[in-house]
Amino acid sequence: MKILSVVGARPNFMKIAPFIRAIEMYNLTNQVSIQHILVHTGQHYDVRMSEAFFKELGIPNPDINLEIGSGSDAEQLGYTMIAFEKVLVKHKPDWVIVVGDVNATLSCSVIAKRLNFKVCHIEAGLRSGDMTMPEEINRLVTDRLSDLLLTPDKLSSENLRNEGTPEAKIHFVGNIMIDTLEANKGKAQKLTIEKIIQSNLIPETIFSPKIPNDGEFALMTLHRPSNVDSEKTFVPIVNFLTNQVTKNHILIWPIHPRARKQLLFYDLWDKVKNHPSLILLEPLGYHEMLRLNMGANIMLTDSGGLQEECCVLGTPCLTLRWNTERPITLRKHGGASVLVGNNIERIREEYFHTLKLNRYPSRPELWDGHTAERIVKKLVEMNESKTI
Structure with a gap:
């Protein structure tokens, strides 16, 4: 065959x-x-x-x-x-x-x-x-x-x-995504957060000298046009990250090329790169991103694959979308994720609720x-x- x-x-x-x-x-x-x-x-x-x-x-x-x-x-x-x-x-x-x-x-x-x-x-x-x-x-x-x-x-x-x-x-x-996760968890676990940051830090950024430990940081990914292409949507999200999330955590944000382009376009780049509690990284490899997900206190993402990983790893997850093709990962189906769209009030409400939650790994059938x-x-x- x-x-x-x-x-x-x-x-x-x-x-x-x-x-x-x-x-x-x-x-x-x-x-x-x-x-x-x-x-x-x-x-x-x-x-x-x-x-x-x-x-x-x-x-x-x-x-x-x-x-x-x-x-x-x-x-x-x-x-x-x-x-x-x-x-x-x-x-x-x-x-x-x-x-x-x-x-x-x-x-x-x-x-x-x-x-x-x-x-x-x-x-x-x-x-x-x-x-x-x-x-x-x-x-x-x-x-x-x-x-x-x-x-x-x-x-x-x-x-x-x-x-x-x-x-x-x-x-x-x-x-099949979980096959990859299971095959690579051990290798990812051997990585240190410090090494991941040092290897991928965007050179011109400034951040707190303290490298966070597991459970001390929030993790963020953002790339969908619905979130980053509109100034009315993207600017409030960035403001929420820099003004609110960073009060509770160091925020680690691997920047997708599309999001980076829009940060520059909307004159937000200096604001994020100079924030002392925001760590901007280049796009990460699979093991590096998996390791950060394993240690994050909370995930904010519009990625479908990360919703699945958070479900199995138990990382509390805010999905910055109004819908998902992976409803099995949602809390109402036993998963770790909740849909918050890109409405700041909705994001803020669920963010503070989610901070109270413990990690709860869930493994759907097969x-x-x-x-x-x-x-x-x-x-x-x-x-x-x-x-x-």
């Missing part, structure tokens, strides 16, 4: 790493091996956002790099389809594997089905209900086209059923570190049965 997997952006790398390891283990213990081809579209293409993650997670160099780079959504989608079509025609895989909800997921699933190749979507069925999110469009189209839909939780499986997806296509396998093994087993079963 020949499998061709597609990655395009950093969230994909964390999901493909355990899948590649599971294929390697399968090939060691079975007479019939799986031929695997890894395609990187190049949507995230700089060292910190791409290459470093490949090395850190032990992902082999891509067999093919389409080198699409930056551009508008339409440019990325179009250029990826053009380049990926040639890859499919040349290699003729039995399965095309797409993960998550980035532009590469959509474009590669569309062109694969146009050429009549079977598509498997890892992390299928996630729904935010927000059609203004590009990722929601990517998820909906990819799931509609895919032949095999592998879901991370039962809520996602039910979403697909409610949309009329045939039961035979839906398979609940668990969350978030056990063995999802990739189940995925490989299911693909082999499907290929042998020829049911699709």
Whole structure:
């Protein structure tokens, strides 16, 4: 069986790493091996956002790099389809594997089905209900086209059923992101907060000389256009961070390139870089970010992946979004996260409430570190049965 997997952006790398390891283990213990081809579209293409993650997670160099780079959504989608079509025609895989909800997921699933190749979507069925999110469009189209839909939780499986997806296509396998977390917790735990800060501190910043211990800092990530692209939204958030959060904690903020650009654009850069209780860091590697999450007293984020990590680690989490495609991580479902949107009064209210909470790890069903093994087993079963 020949499998061709597609990655395009950093969230994909964390999901493909355990899948590649599971294929390697399968090939060691079975007479019939799986031929695997890894395609990187190049949507995230700089060292910190791409290459470093490949090395850190032990992902082999891509067999093919389409080198699409930056551009508008339409440019990325179009250029990826053009380049990926040639890859499919040349290699003729039995399965095309797409993960998550980035532009590469959509474009590669569309062109694969146009050429009549079977598509498997890892992390299928996630729904935010927000059609203004590009990722929601990517998820909906990819799931509609895919032949095999592998879901991370039962809520996602039910979403697909409610949309009329045939039961035979839906398979609940668990969350592959947790495979990566479980495989890397030990390595992350060996890192020190001091070393992470010293290695990644943005040079021109000023911060308190005290390096925080576990439980003494808040952790922040912010990158979504809905939070950083509007001055009316972004400025109040920054003011809340600098005026309120830093009263209770040292705040560690790894800066996403988009957020950094907007801080400069709205003349906020000097305000944050000179704050004595705010530590600004460059984008972090997986182990570094995981280590900080393990030690944070509270997380403020608009990242879907960090919601999942906070759920398993028990880090109390304020999700700066009005909706989430990962409701299983919310407190009402037993998780660690609460939706606060970008309304400052709502954020403030939940922030002070959350400070009173203890860490409460929660592990949804099949978030056990063995999802990739189940995925490989299911693909082999499907290929042998020829049911699709």
